[in-house]
Amino acid sequence: MKAQKNLYRTNFSLITAFLVLITVTLIIAIFISYKLTSRYVENEFANKKTEVLEQTIKPYYDFFQIQIPEITSYQGFLDSASAANYSDTVFRTYRFVRKVLFYDIRIGSPTAEHPEGITVKDVYRFKPKRDGIVGVKEVSGADDEDFRQMALKLNTFIISADTSRVPTQDEIFRTFYNVTPDKISYLNIPRREDIRIYRALLRSKQSDNFGKQNMVTFTLDPQFLKVINTHKELYEDVTIQPVVYDPLDVAQEKVITEAGLPGAFSNFKLYFSSERSHVNKEIERRYLPIGAILLLIYFFLVLISYLIYRNLNINLKVFKLQYDFINNFTHEFKTPVSVIKIAGSNLKGDAELSERQRKHYGKILDEEADKLNELMNKLLSFTQLENRSINVKREEINLPGFVKGYIDTFKIKYPDFKLQSQVEVAKFNSDPVLMGSVFQNLMENAYKYSHPGKKELSITIKQDKRNIVFSFADKGIGMAKYEQGDVFKKFYRIENQYNQNGSVGLGLAFCKELVNYMGGAISLQSKLNQGSTFIITLPFES
CATH class of the missing domain: 3.30.565.10 (Histidine kinase-like ATPase, C-terminal domain)
Structure with missing residues (x-):
């Protein structure tokens, strides 16, 4: 039985070692998975800002790529009334447009005052108001620096343009757009036949002939952009700030990042900030199912260990019971058999026995036989009881x-x-x-x-x-x-x-x-x- 006791201890030690191993593994897995989740959330905090930026700046791109080029559809025949209607649509749709300057341009022969041959007939300014828009006629627009830059680019394009082909997108952007911080200037894009006409007018000496062209300058304010925070679980606060904005009193408990705005808003940025507790809350929310799965696996392994231990324990107990039964049963049989053998040997020996000795040995044989018979009957009866045959x-x-x-x-x-x-x-x-x-x-x-x-x-x-x-x-x-x-x-x-x-x-x-x-x-x-x-x-x- 001593050997079996050692076996039990060995099994128990192995199971204990296994439990310690999976427990240590669980602790390490919890630590590593939490660190990885934390790093993943922090990376998302740094990367997901582009999605917020794209959603926030989307109206600007729509305005730049769709709304502004609509001016070309008028082919230079915009007037104050149609320009006012156009501006009204812009103000209603894009709140970040705060002022529109409409230039009614004439293209003719160059003069000493206007060597590029491009002059301003009228300038109208439009601003949004609660009850609509207001237009003001400007008389000093010809000296506007934005106009001078656009006039010079248009003059260069007319003189050098290849009218046998459509201008490329790069040529269009370089010539008919002027994007500066908080401002976009746009000239309507003339057709190829119009370019040939304008080229002839610039070479003509007749001052009474001219072509019509429109230019619009939009003044923008990024503070009127609507910030669309698509990741509130990461960014607690998203604001539009100047590029130079860098608060000195940022607490260590805050996590910050930023993303620059494009185009006319390039002197501003999206400023993202969150309390450290807000980010930690998101880390914990994402880690919760991972931790639950780890614990589930752990308890599953513990259950398997318990079942193995229980089965080993039960098997060992059964073996021990059987071992004890065989030992005890052998002993119970061996003693009567030994006594019977001794009594039998004396009875069949050569020495003559007295009547008293013979009765004594007979009694011994009878008693020991009864013991064997009782033991056998008990086993037989027990078997019959289990089989329900009594x-x-x-x-x-x-x-x-x-x-x-x-x-x-x-x-x-x-x-x-x-x-x-x-x-x-x-x-x-x-x-x-x-x-x-x-x-x-x-x-x-x-x-x-x-x-x-x-x-x-x-x-x-x-x-x-x-x-x-x-x-x-x-x-x-x-x-x-x-x-x-x-x-x-x-x-x-x-x-x-x-x-x-x-x-x-x-x-x-x-x-x-x-x-x-x-x-x-x-x-x-x-x-x-x-x-x-x-x-x-x-x-x-x-």
Whole structure:
């Protein structure tokens, strides 16, 4: 048995090591996964700003790519009224446009004052107001620097343009757009035949001939852009700030990043800021399912470890029970067989035996044969009980006489055994053989597991409603609470000085099977070194 005990310890140590390993692995996985999640969220904080920027600046691109080129569709024939309507549409749709300057341009022969041959007839200024727009005629627009730059680029384009092909997008942008901080100037794009006409006018000496062209300058204010924060889980606050904005009192608890605005808004930026607690909250939200999965895997592995441990423990206990059973059963058989062999050898020896010796050896043979027969009958009966192959032969039992008979027998067998009984039920219908087996086993146990001088047993029988209750109370060694659930198991033996020999662990298991077979139940109340009480409850049938 010592080898098996070591085996158990080895298995327990391996399982403990496995549990420690998966626990350490869980802690490391939790730490690493949290760090990776934290880094991932911080990277998103730095990268997802482009999505916010794209959504915020989208109206500007629509204005730049769709709304502004609509001016070309008028082919230079915009007037103050149509320019006002156009500006009204712009103000209503794009709040960041705060002022529109409309230039009515004429292209003719160059003069000393205007060597590029491009002059301004009228300039109109439009501004948004609550009740509409207002237009003001400007008389000094010809000196405007924006106009001078656009006029010079248009003059260069007219002179050098290849009218055999359509101008490229790069040529269009360089010639007909002028994008500066907070301002966009645009000239309507002339057709190729118009370019040839303008080229002829620039070379003409006649001052009364001219071509018409339109130019519009938009003054923008990025503060009127609507910030669309598509990632509120990352960015707590998104504002539009000047490029030079760099607050000195930024707390360490804040996380910040920024993204520059394009085109006419290039002197501004989107400024993203969040409290560290806000970012941590997002990290925890994303980490929660990862942590839950890790814990689920961990508990799954723990469950597997528990099942392995339980199976090993059960298998070891079964093996130990079988091992003990074989040892004890062998011992129980070996002793009577050895005694029988010795008695038989003496009987067949050459020496003549007296009548007294012959009777003595005969008695020994008879007693040892009875022991073997009893042991075999117990095993056979137990097997028959498990297979439900025993028939209960019910007959009326006179309980006072039944109990007295067993008490008298045990008093003869064990003179130091103090027995007393209290029988409150006169008659009971049951199988006397099965009941006798229960009585014999419980009384044997009471004597066997009691200290010398305290071998006492009190048998009580009484009726409880529709049941009859048998109580066997001794003052023996008792048993620990953790062992009380196992004593009715087959081959189980309590390890103590009274149970080293002469037991195969079938007595109480046999009693339980008998009681269950008769439709009853058996229970145990025991305290260590104070005694045990076995209580049997059977259905009462009169």
